[in-house]
Amino acid sequence: MSGHTDMVLVNEEGIRIDGRRTDEKRPIRIEAGVLKNADGSCYLEIGKNKVLCAVYGPRECRPRHLQDPTKAIIQCKYNMEAYSVTDRKRPGTDRRSVEISKLISEALSSVVQLELYPRASIDVYIEILQANAGTRCAGLTAASVALADAGIPMRDIVPAIACGKADDKVLLDLNKEEDNYGQADVPLAIVPSTDEIVLLQMDGNMTREELEYGLDMAFKAAHEVSDIQKDALRRRYTEISKKEGESD
Ligand code: UDP
Numbered sequence: 001m002s003g004h005t006d007m008v009l010v011n012e013e014g015i016r017i018d019g020r021r022t023d024e025k026r027p028i029r030i031e032a033g034v035l036k037n038a039d040g041s042c043y044l045e046i047g048k049n050k051v052l053c054a055v056y057g058p059r060e061c062r063p064r065h066l067q068d069p070t071k072a073i074i075q076c077k078y079n080m081e082a083y084s085v086t087d088r089k090r091p092g093t094d095r096r097s098v099e100i101s102k103l104i105s106e107a108l109s110s111v112v113q114l115e116l117y118p119r120a121s122i123d124v125y126i127e128i129l130q131a132n133a134g135t136r137c138a139g140l141t142a143a144s145v146a147l148a149d150a151g152i153p154m155r156d157i158v159p160a161i162a163c164g165k166a167d168d169k170v171l172l173d174l175n176k177e178e179d180n181y182g183q184a185d186v187p188l189a190i191v192p193s194t195d196e197i198v199l200l201q202m203d204g205n206m207t208r209e210e211l212e213y214g215l216d217m218a219f220k221a222a223h224e225v226s227d228i229q230k231d232a233l234r235r236r237y238t239e240i241s242k243k244e245g246e247s248d
Pocket residue numbers: 085086087089096131132133134135136137176179185
């Protein structure tokens with residue numbers, strides 16, 4: 001987020017370097033149940049981002065000192081693969097991945113019915129296979145679908161998307177260039193049925209009016225992402241019931 005580049009990020013017609021309008025999100029593809037050995041899973045693409053998520057649980061919480069006698073905990077591991085970015089990323093946990101894991105786990109804890117499973121752990125593994133900005137939103141969106149695929153009771157399925165600012169324009173769903181050279185990045189995740197906010201961050205600078213305008217775009221887009229999540233789960237359930245029908 002340097003705010004300085006010679007590159008034109010949004011041209012005079014309001015078109016961005018990847019051809020999108022300012023209020024347009026990148027194409028999204030979501031598939032639920034892509035891994036056989038996990039309890040739930042999801043593969044998601046948004047633009048050039050590629051994310052795989054696997055969920056295990058609820059199962060006995062290890063290490064045991066983390067157990068909560070009143071409810072389950074969500075242990076989330078966000079991991080960016082070494083080959084996911086243009087400059088090879090040093091493998092393993094770093095401060096950024098610890099922070100992102102924590103905020104995704106907290107966002108998911110707002111919707112999962114944790115009190116149903118005292119002492120248990122729900123483990124969420126998020127692998128970023130290819131990154132192009134917006135991976136925390138992509139990871140959280142995929143994790144929500146994977147949890148639903150695992151049959152874990154939730155009051156809703158969380159979608160996430162960012163808004164931000166580059167070339168003095170408020171934009172939806174920043175790509176890598178806009179994130180790197182833009183002026184602000186604001187990831188948002190919501191509970192669609194109530195419009196509660198379960199994740200909101202901001203770095204950079206925006207006026208109050210710009211932020212309000214950006215959040216309006218992001219809320220609307222998050223509801224569209226929610227429809228795509230539900231559609232992926234519907235396809236998954238149809239597939240399961242078809243298979244069950246065949247084995248009868
Ligand atoms: N990025 C990178 N190397 C890193 C971390 C990030 O190349 O070690 C890139 C990657 O494309 C990522 C983008 O910078 O998606 C923006 O990173 P940020 O920390 O803002 O998180 P994100 O937008 O992915 O949630």
